[in-house]
Amino acid sequence: MSVLIVIPARYASTRYPGKPLVGLKGASGQSRSLIERSWRAAQEVTGVARVVVATDDDRIKDAAEAFGAEVVMTSPDWMNGTERCAEAHAVLGGGYDTVVNLQGDAPLTPHWFIEDLVNGLRDAPQAEIATPVLRCDAATLNGLLDDRKAGRVGGTTAVFDTAHQALYFSKEVIPFSSATYADDDETPVFHHVGVYAYRPDALAAYPTWATGPLERLEGLEQLRFMENGRSVLCVEVAAKGRHFWELNNPQDVPKLERMMVEMGID
Template sequence: MSVLIAIPARYASTRYPGKPLVALTGANGTATTLIERSWRAACSVRGVDKVVVATDDDRIRDVAESFGAEVVMTSESCGNGTERCTEAHEVLGGGFEIVVNLQGDAPLTPHWFVEDLISGLRAAPDAGVATPVLRCDGDALNSLLNDRKHDRVGGTTAVFASDHSAMYFSKEVVPFTAQTYAGAEPTPVFHHVGVYAYRPDALAAYPGWPAGPLEQLEGLEQLRFMENDRKVLCVEVEAKGRQFWELNNPQDVPKIEEMMAAMGLD
């Protein structure tokens, strides 16, 4: 089953303009752009046939090509990463059986998150879309709560049914829990990992649907599938000792650099 990983990257981010070109310093003191780190993460995934950066920006294209990435230029009209992946798949001529959207702000995504995601979608023929979720420990939950306390839009949380079909995604911390947690203690909150795997029919249908009220309120592209009665499968993944965080705001840069240093990631 052929697999494409597309890394959608745009310069004109509302919350963090120029984010793909932000440099992150690894454990060895070397500063490398976010887009290159995301590309490296994609290239480490086993069983993938092609990895491309999908962008509409010449600056991102030039940087990506300088470190050896294949770049697919997409239109400025793409409203989010899913639409950009749809267009990239079309530009490449289609034909892939699974398209993975590894968003360009998740350089700490371990290869097994994506491998488990692909396996999960393959095992669920009734799902057109799958996405990973990671159970928060106390430290991760407190980081999410701290972002909300300071009016920062941080990570996304997910709730799902017993068959792992998504019930909702939110930039608020859901479900609510009055209990406090610390350290590595497991919590009932799941951090949504910003990666998606699509079957081509679901991906092709997406741009034809208008953005619904929930997508517009939350600013979360995956809600468009749910608002159009398409099942989104949540695939639970394991950290295996790895820390995970996405770069959503400038304040996340030192946090991610600290995580890379702690894990010895260059």
């Protein structure tokens, strides 16, 4: 299976302008940009034919090329990373069996998340798109709940059926639970990991569909597939002792830096 990883990155984020170029300090104290850390995470994935950064901004292009990334320039009119990935795949001439969207705000994504994701899509011929989900421990769940209490839009949660077909994704914490969990307890909540694996035909069709009401309300690009009757496979992945969090808000920077220090990531 020929796999292309695209890292979509835009400068003009509504919630966090310039986010891809924000510096994050690792265990040694060295600061690297968010986009570089995401690119480095992609380099650790096995079985990948090509990794590119897709952007519409020369500042991101120059920074990415400076640390050795291949860059594809895309339209500034795209609303989300899936649309940007679709253009990047077309610009590169297609020909890949699977296109992976590794969003540029998830530098702590371990390689096995993506490897398991690609394998999950390969083994589920009925699925047109797959995305990882990670069962929350109590600390992660409390972090999601704290964001919502503070009025911050943080991580996304997912619910799915017995065949792991997605039922819904939300920036609210779903499903609701009134239980109290100890620090190491598993919870019924699954954190959606912002990575996607697409079959090329589904990816190419995506930009031709209108934005639906659920996508518009939640601001979640994967809901467009569901609103158009397409199957989204949720692939459960294991943390294996690794922390996972995405950079959604400026308040996440010290949290990610602390996690990198704890995991010895430079």
